[in-house]
Amino acid sequence: MRRHLLAATTVTAALTVSGCGALGVGEEQADLQIYTARHYDLEEAFATFTEDSGVSVEFITGDDAELLERLRAEGERSPADVFMTVDAGNLWNAAQQDMLAPLDSAALEEAVPEDLRDPQDRWFGLAMRARTTTFNPENVEPSEFDAEETYAGLADPKWKGRLCMRDATSAYTQSLVASLIDLHGRDRALEIVKGWVANDVEIMSNDTLLLEAIDTGACDVGINNHYYVARQLEENPDMNVEVFWASQEGAGTHVNISGAGVATHSDNPEQAQQLIEWLATDGQSAFVDASHEYPVNPDVEPEPVIAGFGEFKRMPLNAEAYGDLNAEAVDLLAEAGYE
Structure with missing residues (x-):
């Protein structure tokens, strides 16, 4: 087997807080704290959510293992309201470790196909690749x-x-x-x-x-x-x-997914659920189009470039x-x- 050596750089980054004023990041703590391993194309979608709902958002970013370990270590003291990650296996793992709370949401059940959400409704796929x-x-x-x-x-x-x-x-x-x-x-x-x-x-x-x-x-x-x-x-x-x-x-x-769930010890579970529901419905295109991912919601059309690839099973x-x-x-x- 041949190994291609170009750009084989490994980068390990510490957890960082990212955001901007439009997202409620400033001197006062935002309404929602999101722990996210999804690093790209966050700001525009969440700025739109803030405009629509009045709920401000703050991000803490890192890789999946770092964020899950942080949630576990913080326990009931965790400020996290939403855990967002890439790869369905990571979502499953978070649920298995009781890091995510079950949701009762008719909107999410309607918007997210059954195999793209947790059987106990602890996490929901939001973008499909x-x-x-x-x-x-x-x-x-x-x-x-x-x-x-x-x-x-x-x-x-x-x-x-x-x-x-x-x-x-x-x-x-x-x-x-x-x-x-x-x-x-x-x-x-x-x-x-x-x-x-x-x-x-x-x-x-x-x-x-x-x-x-x-x-x-x-x-x-x-x-x-x-x-x-x-x-x-x-x-x-x-x-x-x-x-x-x-x-x-x-x-x-x-296929695999990027998805999210409400953190078990969230102080704002209703607003956190509101955010996830918005991302799967009214905010679905805003969330997936810039990154060229497929919407999980079957009622939302994919953006033009990937639509050009044709339909697939x-x-x-x-x-x-x-x-x-x-x-x-x-x-x-x-x-x-x-x-």
């Missing part, structure tokens, strides 16, 4: 893909030396492999990942580098979150990368599998020699 196959149309014909089991099909020797993927430490990779374990069982999932490795998969440190490699012909095919493709196409409409929706004749394309999301099978996915990747 699809992790699917991307390819250089000058070097690949769509008919080359296995339309039934596209992810498994990339283990076919015909892709040897043509394949780029993300590193084993990426939550995207781990959740995809966890979903393959859930779908096929561990033995078959291990066989698939070993097949990727046998094909001399070139490992990239981020999705942007991966798309650039496909564009330049350094590799022919990869697996990407769809919104990275949208961002790159906005900057360079002539980029030689197209989306192939994976496994449309089978289980469907792997998604794999049902199993948050428990993403969370509970994460450690097994990490072990499997190591056993397969996937770095």
